[in-house]
Every structure is written in structure tokens, then in C-alpha cells.
Amino acid sequence: MIDEILKHNREFVESGAYKQYQTSKYPDKRIAIVTCMDTRLTHLLPAALGIKNGDVKMIKNAGGTITNPFDSTVRSLLVAIYELGVNEIMIIGHTNCGVQGMNAHEMLELMRSRGIDEEHISLMRHCGIDLDSWLHGFDDTEAAVHETVDLVKNHPLVPHDISVCGFIIDSVTGALTRLE
Numbered sequence: 001m002i003d004e005i006l007k008h009n010r011e012f013v014e015s016g017a018y019k020q021y022q023t024s025k026y027p028d029k030r031i032a033i034v035t036c037m038d039t040r041l042t043h044l045l046p047a048a049l050g051i052k053n054g055d056v057k058m059i060k061n062a063g064g065t066i067t068n069p070f071d072s073t074v075r076s077l078l079v080a081i082y083e084l085g086v087n088e089i090m091i092i093g094h095t096n097c098g099v100q101g102m103n104a105h106e107m108l109e110l111m112r113s114r115g116i117d118e119e120h121i122s123l124m125r126h127c128g129i130d131l132d133s134w135l136h137g138f139d140d141t142e143a144a145v146h147e148t149v150d151l152v153k154n155h156p157l158v159p160h161d162i163s164v165c166g167f168i169i170d171s172v173t174g175a176l177t178r179l180e
Contacts, residue, residue, distance in 0.1 A: 023054030025084065032057040032080040034073060034148065035092040036064035036099070040171045045092070048174030057086060063099030063138065064092060065148045069155055078157055088163040089152060093145040094171045100144075102137025141168060145179055 012018060035045060037060040046052065057080045059073055066073050080086040108121060108131065124131055138144035145166040153164045166179040 021053045027054070027056045027080070027084060027086060029055045030085050031055070031088045031090060032059060032077055032086045033090045033092055034059045034061075034064055034066065034077070034152075035090075035169075036060065036094055036097055037062055038094060038097065038171065041094060041169070044171070044174050045169060048169065048176060057084060063097060063144065064094070065099075065138065065144045066151050067134075069151055074152075074155065074157075077152065081158065081162060087161070089165070091145050091148045091152065091164065091166045092169050092176075093141045093167070094169045095141070096171050097141055099137040100141055101139065102135070104132045104135035107135045142179060149179070 029051065033045075033056050035041060035058065057076075059076045059080075061073055068074075077086075077089060111121070112118065121131065145168065149164050149166040152158055158164075168177045168179065169175070170177075
């Protein structure tokens, strides 16, 4: 499959198809969006929001949430704010998220079944990594979005003039619901 992707990439570049996507590194709408990496949102979310290449900074991760105030998602938001001019942040969860209900015990069992040695799992725990917490999903998407909004709004390095709002997008229709 990777070879097919590489072949397509060569053809894409050679044909000049990239030209329609050229833009600057600065988001035209001065918005950053934190959302889920779910494949259903790849084209649906931009289409449902009416955004195009260059409009926003899109930060994706499993669940579209922030679980640690000093993780790479927060770092990306800080770069977006201070280096790229973002002044609004949208946290967008979605219906039927795979991280909702994710169970750390089941994830660890899947790792073991794929050949991850128990010694490596024990080493992670010995180094202070709480795998049960780190690999746990969330039970309620709306609550998870609220927690992430609260974390960003109250982060000591996020200026108070940044607007932070939470939303849930329907992963089938694209309907967006603002959370209050």
C-alpha cells in the first residue's frame, strides 16, 4: 500500500496538482481546531465547517481531547497562538468516537497479543508511566470536550483573550452542536 501511495505522490508532484493547495503557514481565519483523528472526519469536518486549505490549524489526536496540560497538543496550540496568530480555538469531539469506552486493560491485552513483551510493559510502569490512565478512553464525549475546553481556557500559558469553545460534530451528517 505504501508503494501505491508513493507512486501517486510522484504523479501528483509531476502533474503540478499541488498548486491548488499552496498557502502560507498562517491560518487565514486565525482559528485552531483540536479534533479527533477519526477517518470519517477527514473530509466531512472541513466540508461541514466550510473551511479550506490554509484557513485553520488542524490538530488531530485520538479522541480530540487533551489529557495532559504539557502534551504535544498543548504545545501545538501555543505555537499556533504565539507564532501563527491564532486567536480562537475550537475543540471538536464527535459522535460514536472510538476512544469513548476505550479500556486500558483491553489495550494492554491487544499489545501482548501483538508481541509486546510483559517486561516492556513492566518497565513503562517502573518508569512512572500510569498505563491504566494513559491508555484509558473517556465515558462521555460531551464531558471530555468540556474538560479539554476547561484545560485550555485555564492553562497558565494560554492568554485570557483567546476564545475557546467546545463542539460535537455528528460523524455521519456533519451537524455541529455548540456546547455551553
